[in-house]
Amino acid sequence: MGKRFAYFVMGFVVWIVLVYTLQYQEVIVGAGVALLTAAIFGRHLPLKPGKLLxxxxxxxxxxxxxxxxxxxxxxxxxxxxxxxxxxxxxxxxxxxxxxxxxxxxxxxxxxxxxxxxxxxxxxxxxxxxxxxxxxxxxxxxxxxxxxxxxxxxxxxxxxxxx
Amino acid sequence: MRGMSPVVQVIARLLAGLLFLFGTYIVMHGHLTPGGGFAGGVLVAAAFILMSLAFGSVEHTERNSYTLSSVVESLGGVLFVCLALAGYVAVAYFFQNAATYGTGTPLKLISGGMILPANIAIGIKVGAGLFAVFLALGASRFVMKD
Amino acid sequence: MIPYFACILLVLIGLYAVVTKRNIVRIIIGFSLVEYAINLFFALVGFKREGIPPIITELGQSRSNFVDPLPQALVLTAIVIGLATTALMLALAMRIYEKYRTFDITEIRRLRG
Amino acid sequence: MDARFVPLFVIIPLASAFLIPLFAKLWQRSADLIANAVGAVLAGLSVYGALSLFTGSQVLVYRLGGWHPSLGITLAYDHLTALVVLAVNIVGLCALLFAVRYLDHYTGRWKFYALFMLILVGLNGVSVTGDMFNLFVFTEIAAVSSYALVAFGTDFDELEAGFKYMVIGEIGGAAILLAIALLYAKASTLNMAVVSQVMAGFGRTPLFWLIVAMFLVGFAIKMAMVPFHAWLPDAHPSAPAPVSALLSGVFIKVLGVYAMSRVMFNVFGLSRANAAGFFNLLIGFGVLSIVAGGLLAYAQKDYKRLLAYSSISQIGYILIGLGIGNYWGIVGALFHILAHALGKGLLFLTAGSVEHATGTRDLDRLSGLEKRMPATAWSYLLGSLSLAGVPPFAGFFSKFFIIVGALSADMYWLAILAALFSTVTLGYLVKVANRAFFARRDREPTAAREAPAVMVVAMLGLLVLTIVLGVGFKPVVDRLVGPAANVLLQGLGYAQGILGM
Structure with a gap:
């Protein structure tokens, strides 16, 4: 679970950097996409999420x-x-x-x-x-x-x- | 397929998700920036292909992924045809942009009517389809036998 | 004019490979070469001297001398078709190798007449 | 018919091609059901479309997405399209019906149906489209699915034939794409109607003839006219019988003959009056195809391979009909498209039936099947009589019209040759009937049982249509084939119908 959350945050940040705007549409869609990414790939994160903090x-x-x-x-x-x-x-x-x-x-x-x-x-x-x-x-x-x-x-x- | 060295594996684990995210970004912004369903779909497929190349797989999981990806591909195709049909049913023209009659707003994600959903459908179809092609070529011995 | 002739030359090189090579994989490569050359040719058709990309990046922007975007869209479609044909060709080549245990077309000659 | 029906010819098989894999995962046999239902709907739709054109004579124009012709893709449904679509979907329906039992030999049933549906998408798409690039895309969709289906058996012969077919066929596709690129460079648009208007003002320069030549090479490969025919005798026998019926019956005619005549007559505005050389070239290739195809067919020992060579020879008849270039010549060519689609479809289905029952198609190993398989034997005999041009059947009238056309164009030698080679046709087709079905000779009849009922129904359906088309040729020629020939003869006038002038 922790890995998934870490991945979600990472994905969300990358998304915001990619779109480079804070329009609410982009933010909502980005959250959704980051969630999807985390759901599929989150468990593969090669780090213990606690270390990120x-x-x-x-x-x-x-x-x-x-x-x-x-x-x-x-x-x-x-x-x-x-x-x-x-x-x-x-x-x-x-x-x-x-x-x-x-x-x-x-x-x-x-x-x-x-x-x-x-x-x-x-x-x-x-x-x-x-x-x-x-x-x-x-x-x-x-x-x-x-x-x-x-x-x-x-x-x-x-x-x-x- | 055999897996690759730990270096490749760890990097693949780091990058595959980001690749997937970037592919999705290209798909979603097909009506705003260069790219679109096909280009993004290729990236999405690349994320999965990267993972299965790095880690290798056994026949059992390959068969499952092949079944899953071919089903998802068909679903993407059906979704695309449905979107095209929506225009046909609503305003008499196949592929008519049924949601809006305007031309869309530049730099707004949710605009341009059906172009965004159509891009997503194409992205799903291309992503799943390419991955299925990869599996079929990499593991045709069982896939073709069915 | 030279790029166009270079494309045609590339087509001819690909055709040469398709016609003269004995290895199936080389035939496929030659065939891909033909395809890429034609796609390149098609993309060149849309070329415009000092043209700019046909993308509107700011609201209310209007500029002229866009390059023709249609050939690129068509070429993209042609690339997708080429992808499908190449994938199918490779799949066939793999099946042929499994059956005949060779990629040499001179040894794959059961059908005649 | 409302113009809204036109895109359905493409949409329905396309949607079903995606749905079949989904439903087949749930229930294996649903693939049969969906495919046959779709085939029936398409056949019904094409009959309805043809009938509705019987009364009115206007062109149905459908604009995809509601865009104006110079910007968007246009679909057009005129008499010529109606004729071709009719042939495609009738043969398609019978082949699908036949496939239900024939596929018992094969695994991966749903893959067969999905690919078959994609072929139908391609063929119908080529017929209805009014856009050059769309023509290419649909050509490739049909072609790629057919490569996969030729190699469907995945045995030695199938794989080799599939690869050979694929390489040669894709060279043809590349030639067409190159021609389209050149055309776009010249005309800056790809809508056939608009292109034809641009072409009207474009002189007969070397570039013009280069484009024509590239198109001709591409379509010649797709239709297997003689110097470009090497793939056909391998590919068509190797495919499963229903697919052979579709490939030989309509595939080569739609992708080759129909597409070529549409482009040459309606887009480039070529006619006997302004490009006699081109038409003489067509006649030359046609004669070559008739002679070479006919003589090679005579030498074959394989049931389906003989029929495949026969297809090359019959394509030659269509080509000389078009090459004669007057009303009766073109009527004969178009009528032969219908007659040959039904007849050759029927013959390939009988081949499938024999192969299904006996497991071989070697003519030396078959004998006396008529006692065991009367329906197949008589379907074969009557179908081959039709193809050879024996009076009450459809094939007679098409050859008759072609000969009339040749006579009225003062090409007596061509008329004589066409008549002469219809006896050669009869000769090699009767050879099969004699060896496989009727001759007792010195051997025992091959042990076999009559094909299952569904397969017999499919064959009888095509047989009945062949007879009906022959006996009732007059309304068909008056209302459908004649107007279709006029579509070709009006040349650049085609654009006016599309653009609504």
Missing amino acids: SPVRWFWLLVYIPVFVYMCLKANIDVALRVLSPGLLIKPGIVKIRTRLKSDIARVFLANSITLTPGTMTVEIKEDVLYIHWIEVGAGDMTAASKAIIGPFEYFLARIFD
């Missing part, structure tokens, strides 16, 4: 955005330097990394963040194990590798979703 989580989400942009820029420059340098500074390979994130959605956001960052790409998720294609596989040390790739992301995502 927590302001702390929203705060961490706001913090996460600049962090992600920073990481992304850093990786961009790193990859650009590798490309521009005369030698072949790549040593591609796939590493297997264990994450401590619990919920599906957090893991998916982690995987997507890794994929969006240049130089790394998530190939597959199985339970709490991520298989990541990496442009320069470091030493055989698992913990160092995971720290290098997912450390900062994991820290914030755990606070947002878990």
Whole structure:
């Protein structure tokens, strides 16, 4: 029930943004459509609805955005330097990394963040194990590798979703 | 059909509803903005197709969805014919806009008489029909056997 | 004039695929190409130099030089029909594959004369 | 008849096509009931429409949505339309009646009926519409449903024939759409009446002939005239017998012959006087169809395949009738549409009956069925006599009119050829009667039982109509076929009736 209600609110907000007006006709129809959407798809919402109400989580989400942009820029420059340098500074390979994130959605956001960052790409998720294609596989040390790739992301995502 | 990886599944769960909502928006605003019953119906069908591609399905649920969507499609068709007939019965012309004789008001959702209900009927028909086509192509082994 | 001839060229390419290809799926693709080319041609018929979209966005607005909206509506109908035919063709192709275990039309030759 | 009845020819089967799947979910056999009821209503409506045109001679014009012709879609019901609609719905009703028992072999009964209703939508729509694009849409509705029905048996032959039919048929559809696009680029409207007025002021430029040629290719594929006939001998035998009856009986004539003559005569204003070359081309294709279709039919060993080739040959007769282009030639062609619809419908139903009883349609394996299935055998014999042009039947008069037309246009060789090839027609049709029904030869009669009563009623209905049309040809020619021929002959005058001038 809670998921359905959350979905209803989300759908309603999206509808209002789409029509961009507050005419009573649009509002009523939008409520109806959002209700229908929530009835059909509400139970698939991949979040616990209670978490949506927590302001702390929203705060961490706001913090996460600049962090992600920073990481992304850093990786961009790193990859650009590798490309521009005369030698072949790549040593591609796939590493297997264990994450401590619990919920599906957090893991998916982690995987997507890794994929969006240049130089790394998530190939597959199985339970709490991520298989990541990496442009320069470091030493055989698992913990160092995971720290290098997912450390900062994991820290914030755990606070947002878990 | 087999399901896909958790990444696709979670994103599909997030987006399918919004896709459905957006499709409905296109259907409902067919007389105000570009788009209409067909375009919106395709989006609505895409929402369902996204879900069943991401999660996969077993024959049993496929058969049920196929039956349901073909019934809904027929209902949409009947609704559309009924709307067209309403004009025929009320004012002698098939497809005559029976509800209003005016030209409709720009930017008002409930205006333009029967165009909005007709768009909804088309949206239902196209949405359910495309999903049925998807199921029939993806799972024709049992659907065609009937 | 060039876009029109490009459309006709596209039609011819599609026809070439339909006539010469041996794989059923390629025939279907060639056929879709013919259809898209004709739809494109039809849409081009409504083209107008420096035309504006035929949508009234504000109350009491009146502007001239709208492009002709009818071909687009017709093309939409033609696309829907094309969708139906393509879906049916693919369904037939799947059934053929189930029966004959091949997509090669030279091996699907039971009817003659 | 009130103009309000005109759209019912499309609405009723369309609504039932959506209702049949719904009701069939509740009760399987309701599909039979609804489909046959709809068939009966449509047949009654078309007879009523034709009868009401017997007395008056005005064109019924119906404007969809109440829009003026240059903006909206117009439906027109004149004598030509009445004739075609009559043929469609009579054959449709008999085929539906026949299907009730014939479908016992098949699963998915309601799918058959829903698709059949969609074919009726398409055929009736093509007949009544007065709008070019609408013509295309209805053509495609009928064509797509027929592709699905040809492949309905989903066996090796059916699937292959269905795919072949579909590819060739859709090329034809694409040609028609391209022609319509070119026409729209020139005329900026798609209402047939308005287009014809624009065309009147449009010279015989290369573009004009390009449009005509594209239309001709499209319709030629739909009607299976000889260079474009490859799909028909596969597709028509593969369909279930009621569908073959509809396809061979009316489908190729409505989508091909009727649509072509409407466009060429009434929209483009072509006539023997101003475009002799075009009409000679039609005669050339017609002769080719008669000769090739007739000779190939003679060589067939498959009951339905022989009939399918025969359809190609008979289409040739209609084409030369139109190509002669004078009053009697066109009357003959239009009368042949009626006679061949009834006759070929009947023959395909007998084929279905034989297949239903014996499980084969190979002429080498059938023999002496007349003892076991007298109704089917005599229906076949009389129907084939009609098609071959033996006097008291309908087929005689159509060929007679065509020959009269040829003679009055001083085309003696054409008259001789038409007469000669009606004996070939008789030859190959009697071959079936001889092999399957009457010859004892050296073999035992094939074990079989007479078809169920419903199927016999369907066949006898068509047989009686064939005889009635032959014996009572005079009022039909005077009141229906003659005026219909005049509709074609008046050429661009068609527009005046539609626009109300």
